[in-house]
Amino acid sequence: MNTADFNLFTVSVLVAALTIVIAAVYTLIRTNNLIRVIIAVEVMMKAVTLLLILAGLVAGNMALIQSFIITIIVCEVAVAIVAAGIAVNCYRKNGSLNISALEKLKG
Amino acid sequence: MTGITLLILLVIMVLFLLLALTKKSLLKSAVALACASVMLTIILFILAAPWGAVFELSVCAGLITVVFISTISMTDAKSKREDYEERKLHNKKFAPLFFILAVVVAATAYFLSQQAGIVIQGNELGYDFKEVLWNTRQTDIVGQIVLVLAAVFGITVFFKEVD
């Protein structure tokens, strides 16, 4: 790939990653649904993967970045499973997935 | 040619992710997330990262989608349509704000790539992935083993039917 292609790629990856992070953080703040929170977290991890790909291309070391990406995917799966467990138990306790049903601790 | 392909793939991926965040039905959100994973897989393949692509496809587009769908099915059928989500995530009068935000994001990205001197070298160091993973990243592998153990105990604590 020539330099012009790479510049286009860099700018587009940065725009995409920034957009995704802003959208995901906005969703995290505004949503009421427990499972949508987990989806927003997964979406943020996609943005992180994009930035890591860019970092790998800049440093020239795609092999190391692939190891990072694989390890991050494993961590992401484990976190998703545990968070889903919490959501399912919240549902069994309260009968709904609404976050405002949970707001009992104050201060 | 490759630059345009990558750009198109990135745009489609961002669209799928925005769909995943804003669709009312949780099932459709999970499926949109899987499609975005497929786009990311293709991007990884084009950029000469085949191992990452395979893992991304099989785990993110496969395993995580299964986790989401089984979670959604373990909770109420009604909640899949989010009847009680009163606050809408997107509101029509925010459109100009999003446009300004988009311009700011594009300007930041351009500034970062030019001023900060991001120069892409491609895969010029040419390390072999298998060597790098097994010979220099052993502590990561140990960490992943412990992670899987922890996730197993998480499953036994949370997903037992009734006690």
Added chain:
Amino acid sequence: MNTVDMLVLYSFFVLPLAAVFVFNLLPRRVSDKIAVHFLTGLSLLVLISAVVECIQLLTKFDYVSFSLLWDMKAANASFFYLDLTSCVVIACTALSVLCAALVAKDSLRPEKKYSFVNLAVIIMLAINGMVMVTDLFSFYVFLEVAGICAFILVALNKDSQGLEGSFKYFLMSALATAFLLIGMAFIFMNTGSLYFVEIQAFLSKSYTANYFLFQLGLCFVLVGLCIKAGITPFHGWVPDAYQSAPASVSVLMGGIVTKACGIYALIRVFGFILPDFGFVTDILMIFALLAICFGAFTAMAQSNFKRILAYSSISQLGYIVLAVAVGTPLAIVGAVLHFVNHSLFKGSLFVNADAIERETGTLEITQLGGLGKQMPVTSISSVLSFLSAAGIPPLSGFWSKFLIILAAWLAGFKAAAAIALIASLVTIAYFLRLQKAVFFGKSREEFADIKESSVSNKAAAIVLSALTVAGSVLIPVVLSVLKANGLI
């Protein structure tokens, strides 16, 4: 390395891993019966080896590196690296797990003990791994493991409050993970590797505008670590997680988890180099001062025992972050010592909270009163911990706070030192209010027949208070050894 060395080193990592497998291979009836004793024994073993290794490292003054099953000497192979800071954190972890086990013996429901023991061993493994790695990415992996175990532990009783606290913790932790990884991507763009030594080497070169990405990455990493550590303005999850966790899990969280996850990386990577980095030091110092003041003032207004302890934790961690931001060797020694002291006094206070909750059934200080006569051990250990937290000489807390404030003053941050000193007075004020409301004053009729807490709870409280008092003598000895070696 001789045999004793190898034995001690393997006990940090291999022993807990083997213990998990052994514990799970036993038949379920046997495991259920011996669960807590197993955990107590294991953490005692790790604690003893950690203390032995600490003393050895203190006298010989070098570091140790080892690998588990692979060849360490091959080119670029990764290895586990142990020096004095790491060893101290491992000792604190083992001590916190020991006290959590003692508390769990009576206060945890019997069917939960099996999971609790497994998760506590894994969290000990994760924190041991966290402090022994040499690069930022492996640190992140073990951080995730510890985070997952913490989410599960906070929600262990599966009651409404525990699930809420756990979910909020998960939300903020996932955000922190994303920021940490984005920061690591930017750092990788400039430096090409994530090893701690290479990041530090990169920092000590005089930087030009070309290293803008590195500075940006550093900011993201710092924000991620501050969210994990619960520093203002990212402290939102701390009070809920500490209050709603089961009692033994609160001992673990307050004693080690928040600190090891966030603060240890700050000390390790940024500890010695921040004074060169103007604006990052300023940001960190502002966060630290905000945390100290906010934690102290909000704790004055709370009425739940555990919530007061949570806000007090935010304040004390602010002190440690202040020391890291100052960055001189004296400040770093003060930070590590305050780390240890916080484990001791906060662990002891949470043990007392469990005793009070089990005997009287409530944790609201407006409903308690006059328990001092009926629960003498709890009352005395609580008073000793609070004196240590407030920094009253000659207890151990005084030494670490004095070092931090002195280091800040000597390095030129006179306003920060003054604010930290004034916040110390506010610490005394809210702890005094807590003590008066719970332990002194006249007793109430409904508590007429409560007695002292169980043997294991008393043992945990006595051990921690004894260590607090012993620290007042041991810490000057340690300081003089460090001074003789020219470190401070």
